[in-house]
Amino acid sequence: MNFGQAIIEAIESLNANKTRSGLTILGIVIGVAAVIAMLAVGNGAQNTITGSISGLGSNLLFVFRGNFTEEVRNPEYLTQADADAISDPFQAPSVAMVAPVINSNLEVTFSGEKTTPTINGVTPSYQQVRNMTLAEGEFINEEHILGLASVAVIGTDVADTLFGHRDGLIGETIRIEGQPFRIIGVLESVGGSAFGSEDNVVNIPITTAQTRLIRRASDRVDSILVQAASADSVSQATEEISEILRYRHRTKLGADDFTVFSQQDFVKTAQTITNVLTIFLGGIAGISLLVGGIGIMNIMLVSVTERTKEIGLRKALGARRKDILIQFLTESSLLSLLGGVIGIGLGWLIAFIVGKIAAASNTQLNPVVGLDAILLATLFSTAVGLFFGIYPANRAASLQPVEALRHE
Amino acid sequence: MTDWVIETHNLTKIYQMGNIEVRALDGIDIQIERGSVISIMGPSGSGKSTLMNLLGCLDRPTGGDYILDGIHVGKMKDDELADVRNRKVGFVFQSFNLLPRQTSMANVELPMRYAGIIKGRREKAAQALQAVGLADRMTHKPTELSGGQQQRVAIARALVNDPAIIMADEPTGNLDSKSGKEIMELILNLNKTKGTTIIIVTHDPVVAEQTQRIIRLIDGKVLAEDGIA
Numbered sequence: 001m002n003f004g005q006a007i008i009e010a011i012e013s014l015n016a017n018k019t020r021s022g023l024t025i026l027g028i029v030i031g032v033a034a035v036i037a038m039l040a041v042g043n044g045a046q047n048t049i050t051g052s053i054s055g056l057g058s059n060l061l062f063v064f065r066g067n068f069t070e071e072v073r074n075p076e077y078l079t080q081a082d083a084d085a086i087s088d089p090f091q092a093p094s095v096a097m098v099a100p101v102i103n104s105n106l107e108v109t110f111s112g113e114k115t116t117p118t119i120n121g122v123t124p125s126y127q128q129v130r131n132m133t134l135a136e137g138e139f140i141n142e143e144h145i146l147g148l149a150s151v152a153v154i155g156t157d158v159a160d161t162l163f164g165h166r167d168g169l170i171g172e173t174i175r176i177e178g179q180p181f182r183i184i185g186v187l188e189s190v191g192g193s194a195f196g197s198e199d200n201v202v203n204i205p206i207t208t209a210q211t212r213l214i215r216r217a218s219d220r221v222d223s224i225l226v227q228a229a230s231a232d233s234v235s236q237a238t239e240e241i242s243e244i245l246r247y248r249h250r251t252k253l254g255a256d257d258f259t260v261f262s263q264q265d266f267v268k269t270a271q272t273i274t275n276v277l278t279i280f281l282g283g284i285a286g287i288s289l290l291v292g293g294i295g296i297m298n299i300m301l302v303s304v305t306e307r308t309k310e311i312g313l314r315k316a317l318g319a320r321r322k323d324i325l326i327q328f329l330t331e332s333s334l335l336s337l338l339g340g341v342i343g344i345g346l347g348w349l350i351a352f353i354v355g356k357i358a359a360a361s362n363t364q365l366n367p368v369v370g371l372d373a374i375l376l377a378t379l380f381s382t383a384v385g386l387f388f389g390i391y392p393a394n395r396a397a398s399l400q401p402v403e404a405l406r407h408e
Numbered sequence: 409m410t411d412w413v414i415e416t417h418n419l420t421k422i423y424q425m426g427n428i429e430v431r432a433l434d435g436i437d438i439q440i441e442r443g444s445v446i447s448i449m450g451p452s453g454s455g456k457s458t459l460m461n462l463l464g465c466l467d468r469p470t471g472g473d474y475i476l477d478g479i480h481v482g483k484m485k486d487d488e489l490a491d492v493r494n495r496k497v498g499f500v501f502q503s504f505n506l507l508p509r510q511t512s513m514a515n516v517e518l519p520m521r522y523a524g525i526i527k528g529r530r531e532k533a534a535q536a537l538q539a540v541g542l543a544d545r546m547t548h549k550p551t552e553l554s555g556g557q558q559q560r561v562a563i564a565r566a567l568v569n570d571p572a573i574i575m576a577d578e579p580t581g582n583l584d585s586k587s588g589k590e591i592m593e594l595i596l597n598l599n600k601t602k603g604t605t606i607i608i609v610t611h612d613p614v615v616a617e618q619t620q621r622i623i624r625l626i627d628g629k630v631l632a633e634d635g636i637a
């Protein structure tokens with residue numbers, strides 16, 4: 001008995017019981033669709049998060065106060081002096097550029113319109129470190145820093161909210177916490193990210209922020225962004241920064257009271273989290289696929305019982321064990337394969353709809369149905385069909401011809 | 409020396425029903441000559457079907473020996489028995505036993521499929537159907553055929569692999585007398601044209617009289633033999 005024949009016969013037999021076959025397939029469809037959709041959403045979330053981290057700049061290092069892995073008492077604040085030390089090319093040759101930042105969410109108004117974006121107190125190097133481009137105007141320069149100038153470079157969200165448009169805004173005066181700031185530049189839109197909209201920001205000179213708006217004690221800064229000289233020198237730069245800060249904070253012996261985080265660290269951490277999420281979602285979806293498989297087993301057992309006489313007849317005519325096994329396994333695999341194919345389509349559709357809903361609610365999430373997910377789902381669903389088909393098929397193949405023939 | 413196509417020695421079949429032993433066959437010694445037509449008769453429950461099932465390798469004896477066409481089938485494995493059934497035996501059942509969703513053609517092709525024959529299968533099946541007078545019913549399904557026609561399909565299926573023996577367990581039992589007669593003619597004709605050995609289980613003395621030899625069973629034993637012997 002050849003294989004094509006087995007498939008044709010299996011199709012005929014499944015076709016003879018359309019409702020039943022359809023419902024069995026539905027069980028697999030739901031399982032596979034759930035797996036595909038969940039993996040797609042998980043992958044999409046991962047891409048969004050890693051993408052937005054990479055979009056922050058290149059060869060970036062983040063220096064934060066406090067230790068993320070160990071408990072440290074009274075960690076010292078990061079200061080402008082720390083930032084200056086890190087920018088010393090002799091102490092830290094692998095560091096290309098340093099940008100200390102202080103930030104806070106403050107109210108910004110313009111003739112009755114108001115919004116509460118992130119106010120960043122930054123230095124001129126911030127533009128290059130963060131890879132920012134301007135739609136118009138210019139960025140904050142040394143003169144602004146030295147002169148404690150009341151100037152602002154705004155993001156497109158802020159422009160949209162306050163003005164309703166994005167161009168011709170140079171020279172307009174906005175008020176931050178009531179104090180007037182003159183707009184000198186508008187940033188190019190970068191879209192949303194894992195950390196909220198990167199366009200909902202106002203950048204002002206760090207000195208102005210320190211003295212008039214955010215009021216940090218002495219020359220305290222909230223974080224220091226560092227650009228390494230090249231991708232290869234990122235870990236070297238991390239070492240150099242750590243050495244400098246250990247010396248400056250006198251923590252050579254104990255645990256560090258700061259944390260240097262590279263972009264790659266961020267990406268890895270985010271990936272770990274999204275992987276766990278994806279596995280978790282996929283696992284739950286996998287359970288429904290398993291339930292679908294049990295449905296197949298159930299139906300195949302019913303089918304074996306119903307067709308006992310047919311099996312007996314086939315054996316009387318010379319069917320071997322293998323022939324009967326193949327016949328029933330073909331049927332169950334076909335059920336699950338069909339369910340798998342339809343399920344992939346449905347899962348794709350669900351992922352697409354989730355993407356649309358996310359887009360409509362302004363969340364950046366592009367579910368990705370990968371080839372690996374499709375292969376996995378096809379293989380897994382066929383394996384489910386085979387696995388859950390083995391028991392019923394084996395039962396059919398083990399029937400003794402006389403007994404089977406006597407069955408009514 | 410006579411050419412026996414079937415030889416049994418002390419063939420026994422015991423069914424265990426809880427504590428009770430049912431001796432369905434109790435020491436059967438028969439020889440059947442190649443090319444002969446014989447019938448098995450006996451009252452209901454005398455063991456006719458049990459004997460048929462053993463001779464057709466559908467079941468295994470509890471004891472005794474059975475030699476079919478020179479092969480000792482006693483110690484064969486399930487799959488080997490399947491091959492023996494496929495090549496040596498053609499079955500005709502009382503209730504036809506056709507696959508209900510398949511056409512006459514597909515039903516007749518079935519034994520050839522299990523024999524692994526691919527080339528010329530359709531042609532052979534068509535020939536067999538033609539031989540039983542169903543050339544114009546090849547694409548019909550069993551539900552579209554009369555009882556007599558269904559039994560003809562079954563006969564075509566039984567003869568298509570050119571078996572040494574055709575075994576028919578009350579082949580006319582479910583048919584009216586006219587179709588029954590036609591079916592008997594067909595079966596007997598196979599013996600005349602191809603020399604196939606035929607064994608028929610029957611209640612009907614008219615059927616039995618058409619055979620060369622009658623084996624009578626009572627309580628699982630051979631009572632007497634009429635005819636040529």
Ligand SMILES: Nc1ncnc2c1ncn2[C@@H]1O[C@H](COP(=O)(O)OP(=O)(O)O)[C@@H](O)[C@H]1O
Pocket residue numbers: 423424425430431432450451452453454455456457458459
């Ligand atoms: N599967 C079985 N289990 C138990 N007893 C059986 C079975 N098959 C047949 N028998 C018994 O064996 C005897 C012979 O049955 P059978 O060969 O069917 O008789 P016949 O075909 O001559 O009417 C009967 O007593 C019957 O009850």
Ligand SMILES: [Mg+2]
Pocket residue numbers: 456457458
């Ligand atoms: Mg009987």
